[in-house]
Every structure is written in C-alpha cells, then in structure tokens.
Amino acid sequence: MQFRTTFQIQSSDFKLNHQHKILTIGSCFSDEIGKRLTDLKFDGLINPFGVIFNSHSIQNLIERSIHKKYFTITDVHQNGEEFFCFDVHSSFNALTKEAVLEELNSTINQVHDYIHSCDVLMITLGTSWIYEWKTSNQIVANCHKVEAKQFEKRLLTTEDNLKSLELIVSDLKKINPTIRIITTVSPVRHTKDGMIENNVSKARLLDALYQLSLQNNQVEYFPSYELVLDDLRDYRFFKEDLIHPSKQAVDYIWEKFSETYFEQSTQTIIQKINKVISAINHRPFNEESDNHQQFLVKTIALMNELEKGNQLDFSAEKELLKSKIKHVN
Secondary structure, X not given: OOOOOOOOOOOOOOOEOOOOEEEEEEOHHHHHHHHHHHHOOOEEEEOOOOOOOOHHHHHHHHHHHHHOOOOOHHHXXXXXXXXXXXXXXXXXXXXXXXXXXXHHHHHHHHHHHHHHHOOEEEEEEOOOEEEEEOOOOEEEOOOOOOOHHHEEEEEOOHHHHHHHHHHHHHHHHXXXXXXXXXXXXXXXXXXXXXXXXXXXXXXXXXXXXXXHHHHOOOEEEOOXXXXXXXXXXXXXXXXXXXXXXXXXXXXXXXXXXXXXXXXHHHHHHHHHHHHXXXXXXXXXXXXXXHHHHHHHHHHHHHHHHHHOOOOOOOHHHHHHHHOOOOXXX
16 A cells, blocks of 8 residues: 655756765755755855845845845844844844954855856745835845834745746856756745745745746756655654654655765765764774774775765864774784
8 A cells, every 4th residue: 555645856967976066055954955965075065144045035145146246334233232134144143243244245255256166056945925124125034033013024926036046047157157056945834924825935936946947957946845745744754843854854855866966976975975974973882992993994994095086085084083093903
C-alpha cells in the first residue's frame, strides 16, 4: 500500500561542483541550505544581508550591490538604544549610526565583488506579504520592532513579484552573463499572517517563479516547498512549532537537491568530506589510545587527499587534529 504521494524532480543539466561560487539570498531556508554547502567546502556567500523574506527587498539589495549604491546616514534609524536599517536583517543593528553604516557598505562591497564572478545565485522567497513604512512609503525587509501602527501591510501581486524577479535577472545578465539562478519557495509557513493568507501569499510566489523559469533558460525552480507540503505532508516532519521543517525534512530536501544538482563525482567527494566532519565531531573514550591516534592520522591523510586537485582547504581542521596527536605507534 502507498500512503504518500511522491514526485520525480527532473535532473538539472547544470551540475554544481567545488569549483563553483554560490551566493544565496532570501529566507531562513537559504541559511539552512547555504550552511550545508559551506560545511561541505563549497565556496559560498550565504545570506550576506541576513534573512530577507520578500522579492522586492531582495531585488533592492541585489541592485544596490551590483551598482554599488551605498547606504547613507539617512538610511539608518533609531529604536530605543539601537540603530538599524529597514532594508536588512537585525544582525546589522549597532549602538551607533556609524557602525551600522560601515557594516552595511562593507557588505555592499563584498557582495558586489562576489556577484560579478559567482556561478550560481540561489533565491529563496518566503512571503508575498510586505510592510510599507508610512513615513516614506518604503517597503521594509524587517520592521525592527518599530510599532505596528507605523506600517501599512499589504500583499504583493504575482505581477509585483515577477517584476522584481525580472529586474534581478536583467541586472545580473548585464554583469555576469553566464550566471545560473536557482529559485525556490520556503516551506516555512507564515501562519501569523493567517492560514488562508499564507496560502495566497505562497501561491503568488509559486506563480511568479513558474513564469520566470519559463521566460529564462538560466533560471530553474527547485521544489523545496512541494517536497514538504506535497511529498512529506505530515506534521512529523515539522519542528515543535509546527511551522518550520524538522531536521529530517531538511535532510530529505538536501538529498533531493543533491540528486538534482550534483554529479556522481561531486557526491563522492561529499561522502568523503562527511567522513572528515564525523571524525572531527567524534568524542573518543580515550583520546590517547593507539586506535584513536591512528584514527586522527588517517583522517588527516584523507583531508590531504581531498585537497589535491579539488581546490579545498582543510588547513584549520588539520591543525585541530594535529594538536590532538600525542604519539603514533
């Protein structure tokens, strides 16, 4: 008997390897996938502006980065003791305007340099719901705990989302013609907006990304949202808040992502890197036993093997393990 519906994801003709540079931007789900990539030694710049949920704010930040449209002191505001910028995540907050501005424009420079040469941009959209600051009609990426009455909440249309996405693609093609863009919708449910409202919001994102992928052969859609909501489709695969996918669900999505975008040779390298990660995290009963000391030596040898020809750097990991080697018989 079959108790769930599964679906086949078409393997991409574009395959990722460790020579590719990957930029991710978007919701917290971008952090999840991005961290897995960098843990596996991929060259990645992961959510440099912090978690960003809507297409308009993502487009604004990419445009700023491409054209070096620096933030100015008028972009920095104060709430209580902290200064912040409506365009980015609260991780940029600081106790002085100057500190916020310095970090913002340093990130603009970093993304500018990276986006001109990166091979892949991964965009994860979270919601079509946006907040406009009434003072300037600015669409904000984050409300930074400013009182709700200062904002107007509204729903972006499919056309609004598509326009922002088309601007991103157009801008990128001018400065990086061969870049590939992988898009997805976050499976995290924004239930605070309301269940119906969340579904309408996600539907508009899905429609916009579907249309975008039809228009551009450099744009692909990866079905993270569908894997959780249509394939797994069970609260067992959510965390206790019943909103965020569990580790098991993210593992499943990662498995499907790997099958879609990694060649067999890359998957073989990843398997070896995972052995290294497991070895580093291993907590032996006796660190000075002969068996464990030999285990450390073999792990360092595996890292040396992986570094050759793969442009991988395990220098920090090797130093850590070398510091634990007391004797080798």
